[in-house]
Amino acid sequence: MSKRTYTPPVKEIKYLRISLTDRCNFVCPYCRSEKFSTPKGFEITADHIERVVKVFSQYGLKTVRLTGGEPLLRPDIVEIVKRISLYGVEIALTTNGFFLKGLAKPLKEAGVKRLNISLDSLKEDKFRYITGGGDLNRVLEGIAEAKKVGFKSIKLNTVAIKGFTEEEIDDLLNFAAEGGFHLRFIELMPIGKLPFYSEDRFLPLDWVKNYIEENYGKLEPLDRSGSGASKDFYLPALKLKVGFIKAITEPFCEGCSKFRLTSDGKIHFCLRLEESFDLKPYLDDENKLRSVVGKLLELKTETNAFITKNGFGWFAENSKMVALGG
Numbered sequence: 353m354s355k356r357t358y359t360p361p362v363k364e365i366k367y368l369r370i371s372l373t374d375r376c377n378f379v380c381p382y383c384r385s386e387k388f389s390t391p392k393g394f395e396i397t398a399d400h401i402e403r404v405v406k407v408f409s410q411y412g413l414k415t416v417r418l419t420g421g422e423p424l425l426r427p428d429i430v431e432i433v434k435r436i437s438l439y440g441v442e443i444a445l446t447t448n449g450f451f452l453k454g455l456a457k458p459l460k461e462a463g464v465k466r467l468n469i470s471l472d473s474l475k476e477d478k479f480r481y482i483t484g485g486g487d488l489n490r491v492l493e494g495i496a497e498a499k500k501v502g503f504k505s506i507k508l509n510t511v512a513i514k515g516f517t518e519e520e521i522d523d524l525l526n527f528a529a530e531g532g533f534h535l536r537f538i539e540l541m542p543i544g545k546l547p548f549y550s551e552d553r554f555l556p557l558d559w560v561k562n563y564i565e566e567n568y569g570k571l572e573p574l575d576r577s578g579s580g581a582s583k584d585f586y587l588p589a590l591k592l593k594v595g596f597i598k599a600i601t602e603p604f605c606e607g608c609s610k611f612r613l614t615s616d617g618k619i620h621f622c623l624r625l626e627e628s629f630d631l632k633p634y635l636d637d638e639n640k641l642r643s644v645v646g647k648l649l650e651l652k653t654e655t656n657a658f659i660t661k662n663g664f665g666w667f668a669e670n671s672k673m674v675a676l677g678g
């Protein structure tokens with residue numbers, strides 16, 4: 353079968369993930385390892401972030417997802433949200449939930465519309481293991497607070513790990529159903545050379561889907577929405593929305609228009625490639641930022657063409673998920 357070599361040009365920066373910091377209070381072994389010392393170097397400021405969002409909003413920006421590292425470690429997180437909410441973009445946030453208890457309300461008031469919270473286990477000891485010492489109860493309190501203050505869309509993200517996740521599925525489904533959350537499973541991506549990755553830790557999401565259907569009945573497909581990474585289903589038995597992000601077994605790269613800004617000021621075009629564009633020299637000036645948008649669109653188009661031509665069989669080995677922001 354011949355590979356398609358033409359990919360349509362990317363004409364807008366519709367979706368931007370901003371990694372606010374590469375620092376984190378957790379050490380999930382699939383994302384970072386203590387061996388990485390986090391450099392206390394340059395970190396994008398609230399001014400930079402506002403400027404980028406302002407300029408990109410003139411080039412089609414619709415959604416900004418704030419991520420990290422742990423974005424709630426930024427003392428100016430609420431200010432950042434307030435400032436970028438002035439530009440008509442939808443603001444989403446991905447967090448490990450640890451600091452949510454005190455921050456859910458101010459974040460909602462500042463303009464965060466959608467929350468993704470990572471939750472790999474509902475058993476205290478397993479949660480502690482998979483987060484490198486995290487406190488499950490505190491995260492659950494954060495989730496409850498987010499619900500209480502009225503977030504309409506709360507998604508729980510679970511990375512699927514063989515030998516770990518299988519016995520979590522029932523608890524996670526029931527927890528999500530009781531709370532009215534949307535549960536999403538993510539295939540483990542081998543980004544960066546972390547000792548945790550090995551083939552026998554990979555759990556294909558077809559396994560998880562089959563398990564759910566065998567035990568809870570048919571999953572009904574829902575229309576794709578958002579960035580298109582997740583295939584979403586409705587589970588009538590639990591009145592629950594379940595999503596599958598099959599980054600490995602069913603890559604969703606076609607037509608990708610995601611841009612990532614890392615906390616050291618670089619634009620990344622794809623989780624699969626190391627290449628990035630250093631935006632740092634442009635961050636202090638709106639006109640300079642405007643002048644570089646065309647180049648970014650061109651590089652994104654080239655990245656999509658490269659991926660389409662060369663396939664989806666690898667991930668960036670020398671990048672770090674904790675820096676890229678997922």
Ligand code: SAM
Nearest residue numbers: 382383420421447448470509540541673677678
């Ligand atoms: N600290 C926040 C959190 O954990 O939600 C935000 C940053 S984290 C890098 C963003 C998302 O990436 C989380 O849902 C996390 O589970 C996911 N993630 C991290 N490493 C991953 C990997 N190797 N494969 C798949 N998902 C990963």
Ligand code: SF4
Nearest residue numbers: 376378380383421448
């Ligand atoms: Fe931190 Fe999130 Fe990575 Fe876990 S997944 S180490 S919480 S950045």
